[in-house]
Amino acid sequence: MKRREFVQYAGLGAGALMMPSLLLGNNISAEALLDPGMDVAIKKALADVALNTAKSLGASYADVRIGRYLNQYVFTREDKVQNVVNTESFGVGIRVIANGTWGFASTNNVSDDGIKKATNQAVAIAKANAKIQKEEVKLAPVESHGEVTWKTPIKKDFKEVPVSEKVDLLLSANAAAQQNGANFVNSALFMVNEQKYFASTEGSYIDQDVHRIWPTFGVTAIDRSTGKFKSRQALSAPMGMGYEYMDGLASEKIKGPDDLILYRNSYDIIEDATMAAKQAKQMLTAKSVEAGKYDLVLEPNHLGLTIHESVGHPLELDRVLGYEANYAGTSFATLDKWKSKDFEYGSNIVNLVADKVQPGSLGAVGYDDEGVKTKKWDLVRDGVLVNYQAIRDQVHMIDQNESHGCCYAQSWNDVQFQRMPNVSLEPGKEKYSIDDMIKDVEKGIYIAGRGSYSIDQQRYNFQFGGTVFYEIKDGKIVGMLDDVAYQSNTQEFWNSCVKICDESDYRLFGSFFDGKGQPSQVSAVSHGSSTARFNGVNVINTGRKI
Structure with a gap:
């Protein structure tokens, strides 16, 4: 994705510089997003490999994060689909304290051998850093949680919603904007699922499943007689929710001034795009x-x-x-x-x-x-x-x-x-x-x-x-x-x-x-x-x- 395209979608210029990091990972099919991934018992066994290796090498503390990061992005413009992106990133990050100093290493070789090698590297980095560290790391105490899980309380998993349904929704929003005076419109849907497993030498084994979603668009109205143009971005908010955010329940809407409609906990992208086109036209003579x-x-x-x-x-x-x-x-x-x-x-x-x-x-x-x-x-x-x-x-x-x-x-x-x-x-x-x-x-x-x-x-x-x-x-x-x-x-x-x-x-x-x-x-x-x-x-x- 080009930087200028992202600026149009996001409306946050600083965020444009960050887009490549979010797209990192292997391209996969939408169906592959539904793969449940590694069993939690296997994650625990692999985490223990890292923790035991770190302790055997003299680390006073270690934690390991096994992460699977799934992303789906859908981009449209007017009546066309510009791109559908599905990515998966999977690997292990290992952090240690040795000789009072932090060390970190990571690997996408999620096996006993790969994890042992990365742990050795993390400890070696910590010991090298210790030669110039002036003060030892001081960690505040933390409770040992044992084996626990946490999940974003979603009602509808974006991965289970067909891409065609998401595309139809965005194109419908685009059409609504054009029918109400927009000359140009682009829209996007960002969906993220972080599957994270954390373990530490302090006895915690934590499995988390985090979901986020962000629908957005930009409409532009042009006065062709003057060449003047005005744009209006979506009034959506990125949310820590499932695809139910796109349901647009009437009870979640708040009336603003001059028939402005504002949204909470759900979002009607078609209604917002319609309103945006009308407001962009108003802006031309404001x-x-x-x-x-x-x-x-x-x-x-x-x-x-x-x-x-x-x-x-x-x-x-x-x-x-x-x-x-x-x-x-x-x-x-x-x-x-x-x-x-x-x-x-x-x-x-x-x-x-x-x-x-x-x-x-x-x-x-x-x-x-x-x-x-x-x-x-x-x-x-x-x-x-x-x-x-x-x-x-x-x-x-x-x-x-x-x-x-x-x-x-x-x-x-x-x-x-x-x-x-x-x-x-x-x-x-x-x-x-x-x-x-x-x-x-x-x-x-x-x-x-x-x-x-x-x-x-x-x-x-x-x-x-x-x-x-x-x-x-x-x-x-x-x-x-x-x-x-x-x-x-x-x-x-x-x-x-x-x-x-x-x-x-x-x-x-x-x-x-x-x-x-x-x-x-x-x-x-x-x-x-x-x-x-x-x-x-x-x-x-x-x-x-x-």
């Missing part, structure tokens, strides 16, 4: 925004990206400590701010939580890639910074003795390290709807969906766009706007949060392509929120020439 201060009403599909960049990344402990710097920078939220116990990250209604157990989210698993049972914890409580995201060899640096359970590797071939969990804004406690919020705004803008964005190397100063924009005047929606982006800094922005809708409006945004590390890896993560209002935010006009 009024260009006047720059100035506005109260912003931000819906969850939009606000999730702002949360990701201004909360999720800066509260990763390795960024805070400066260990992660080259990929997307460090963090303004330094340890002195946390230690003060009174750093005002946001207003007193802002409660931001990290969560690895949230149903339907991309980050939901039973155990992380260190065998730690996952959980939910506070990052910002009543506006005050109270914690970070940290794993077993990091938590002692913030005077804690329990991992947060947010360690992850994108495949068996990659070493696991600290990754962002789901990071979400808690809904308001009082009954309060989108309509109620709009009625309370004199001069504002309602923003839905993601757009272009920029943030500095410390995750502080930023600019965000969106997909669709509506002007609010004296408590009413008065029309669509164009050329809108807002600028702020993280602390100023979250302190301007004055109202949050209740849990009936709570929805998830997500990304398959959260990038981090060198060599770079991607992870899938969700961000939940209800619609929220931010007062007095600086809005610029992105269409004006200077």
Whole structure:
């Protein structure tokens, strides 16, 4: 897949750089996806080969991950199927501590001999690293779980749904968009199944079956008399669900302003594509925004990206400590701010939580890639910074003795390290709807969906766009706007949060392509929120020439 094609599908430019890593693996048939794979008893026996070999070579700790990663992607444009991709990647990653230092090796030779050879290599690397390591690795204790399993609670396995049905659905969405004014439309369906087996010298043997799905599209409307064109991306969210997400149940829809339909826990791609085509045509004649201060009403599909960049990344402990710097920078939220116990990250209604157990989210698993049972914890409580995201060899640096359970590797071939969990804004406690919020705004803008964005190397100063924009005047929606982006800094922005809708409006945004590390890896993560209002935010006009 070419990079420019992926940008059209994903709408997240940074994610485009990550696409090749997701496509790695052997091409297989759709039918081969249904192969149940290796029996769990065989996985346990192979894992014990690695663990016993590591201990015999002097490792004080070892863990092994046997991973089978199945992917199916369907791509269409207008009335044509562009591609159907089915891939499988299968192998073993072995991580050890020897002489107080980490070592890692992997192999796709999933046999006793292949695993012994890779384990020898991992131990040798650890011992070589120990010669220059200044401090020994300190691991927080973890419970031994014995033999356990965890599965994403899906209702419909994508692998069992015929490709023809998926193609028909995407082409129907394309046709609906064209019938309602779109000149060009492309659509895609990304489906992932991670079958992961983890074992460690601490006595855990964990078998997990993780499912994720992401439908998306982009429509473009053209005014041929002027040559002007406008595009509108899907308002779907990637989800940790099965193919039932595509059922589009009416009870899961939320009414937004000006007949905008928003989705939660299920998705109607045909309806969204129809709406997108009409809105793209409206955008061609939308009024260009006047720059100035506005109260912003931000819906969850939009606000999730702002949360990701201004909360999720800066509260990763390795960024805070400066260990992660080259990929997307460090963090303004330094340890002195946390230690003060009174750093005002946001207003007193802002409660931001990290969560690895949230149903339907991309980050939901039973155990992380260190065998730690996952959980939910506070990052910002009543506006005050109270914690970070940290794993077993990091938590002692913030005077804690329990991992947060947010360690992850994108495949068996990659070493696991600290990754962002789901990071979400808690809904308001009082009954309060989108309509109620709009009625309370004199001069504002309602923003839905993601757009272009920029943030500095410390995750502080930023600019965000969106997909669709509506002007609010004296408590009413008065029309669509164009050329809108807002600028702020993280602390100023979250302190301007004055109202949050209740849990009936709570929805998830997500990304398959959260990038981090060198060599770079991607992870899938969700961000939940209800619609929220931010007062007095600086809005610029992105269409004006200077």
